[in-house]
Amino acid sequence: MTVLVTGGAGYIGSHTVRHLLALGRDVVVLDDLDKGYASMVLDAPLVVGDIADEALVAKICAEYDVTSVIHFAAHKNVGESMAKPSKYWHNNVDGTVHLVDALLAAGVTNLVFSSSCSVYGTPEIVPVTEAAPIQPESVYADTKAMMERILHWYGVTSGLRTVSLRYFNAAGASLDNVIGEDWSQSANLVPVVMKAAMGKRPPVQVFGNDYPTPDGTCIRDYIHVEDLADAHVRAIDYLAAGGATVGLNVGTGIGSSVLDVVRATERAGGCTVPVEFVGRREGDPISVFADPTLVNSTLDWKPVHDLDAIIASAWRWHSTHPDGITE
Numbered sequence: 573m574t575v576l577v578t579g580g581a582g583y584i585g586s587h588t589v590r591h592l593l594a595l596g597r598d599v600v601v602l603d604d605l606d607k608g609y610a611s612m613v614l615d616a617p618l619v620v621g622d623i624a625d626e627a628l629v630a631k632i633c634a635e636y637d638v639t640s641v642i643h644f645a646a647h648k649n650v651g652e653s654m655a656k657p658s659k660y661w662h663n664n665v666d667g668t669v670h671l672v673d674a675l676l677a678a679g680v681t682n683l684v685f686s687s688s689c690s691v692y693g694t695p696e697i698v699p700v701t702e703a704a705p706i707q708p709e710s711v712y713a714d715t716k717a718m719m720e721r722i723l724h725w726y727g728v729t730s731g732l733r734t735v736s737l738r739y740f741n742a743a744g745a746s747l748d749n750v751i752g753e754d755w756s757q758s759a760n761l762v763p764v765v766m767k768a769a770m771g772k773r774p775p776v777q778v779f780g781n782d783y784p785t786p787d788g789t790c791i792r793d794y795i796h797v798e799d800l801a802d803a804h805v806r807a808i809d810y811l812a813a814g815g816a817t818v819g820l821n822v823g824t825g826i827g828s829s830v831l832d833v834v835r836a837t838e839r840a841g842g843c844t845v846p847v848e849f850v851g852r853r854e855g856d857p858i859s860v861f862a863d864p865t866l867v868n869s870t871l872d873w874k875p876v877h878d879l880d881a882i883i884a885s886a887w888r889w890h891s892t893h894p895d896g897i898t899e
């Protein structure tokens with residue numbers, strides 16, 4: 573009865589592994605450490621290897637009695653995906669196909685998949701429901717959309733059941749400050765604001781302050797990484813109880829602007845965040861936040877941490893790990 577966590581040495585995966593262990597679940601991690609860190613896995617067994625290595629996945633399933641999988645492992649840099657698309661098709665799509673073939677051969681049919689709100693591209697209506705059109709605007713986003721379709725067809729043809737969790741903006745660190753995000757790897761807003769606040773980089777560039785939003789800056793839905801971890805465990809339990817394949821928006825339903833994040837950081841750190849207003853960035857949706865009604869009812873899940881709690885945890889983590897994660 574073990575949960576295999578691919579990418580469990582990465583940011584969201586390591587928080588989920590910790591949450592599973594805290595609940596007394598058996599866990600094994602498969603990660604090639606391309607972006608992850610062995611030190612973030614803490615108390616779970618870590619197998620260093622590639623998800624596309626079917627023989628290795630078969631061995632892990634047999635050795636650890638794997639009954640379900642949470643599949644985080646992927647490349648996730650949107651810009652890189654446009655410069656090196658085949659890197660993303662090979663790892664995110666082909667790698668997942670190899671992983672699932674090995675899982676099915678081992679009789680494992682329950683899988684939670686890390687999808688992304690980027691599958692909706694620029695949504696026409698917010699809050700975004702699962703009924704919104706899937707219209708990815710980058711190679712990265714389309715690898716998530718493609719995988720959701722492929723996993724659907726694995727369900728039809730081979731009995732795989734999948735919960736695709738379409739995350740909004742994961743942020744924050746563990747509340748006990750033991751694990752967090754490696755800001756040297758991340759271009760996400762929260763670590764960028766933290767770095768600027770701590771004088772570790774030039775001012776935060778705010779792309780556009782003339783949008784039709786209350787303060788003129790873009791709006792996103794920030795979700796605490798521990799709330800996200802909780803959603804994964806509930807998704808595993810939903811599948812174990814016989815739940816059907818479903819795609820779910822995992823966000824708080826609350827939109828926060830770029831300047832909301834900046835102000836929350838100033839409150840958490842008692843500092844001034846240097847900001848530079850520059851022009852709008854091509855392709856930036858004005859406002860993206862989730863309608864979490866379906867995930868609330870399907871998984872009986874609700875986030876408990878607000879933006880201030882997210883930012884306070886990120887501040888604690890980054891101020892005590894100013895060089896990122898070092899092994």
Ligand SMILES: NC(=O)c1ccc[n+]([C@@H]2O[C@H](COP(=O)([O-])OP(=O)(O)OC[C@H]3O[C@@H](n4cnc5c(N)ncnc54)[C@H](O)[C@@H]3O)[C@@H](O)[C@H]2O)c1
Binds near residue numbers: 585607689742
């Ligand atoms: N961070 C976000 O806000 C966010 C939002 C939406 C979706 N996601 C998705 O969530 C997942 C986890 O994101 P994260 O932020 O924790 O990223 P991350 O880069 O910290 O973690 C990904 C992990 O997967 C591992 N990995 C990659 N390819 C592998 C392979 N072929 N075999 C084995 N291990 C491999 C990496 O070493 C890394 O540890 C990704 O699939 C990402 O696309 C993240």
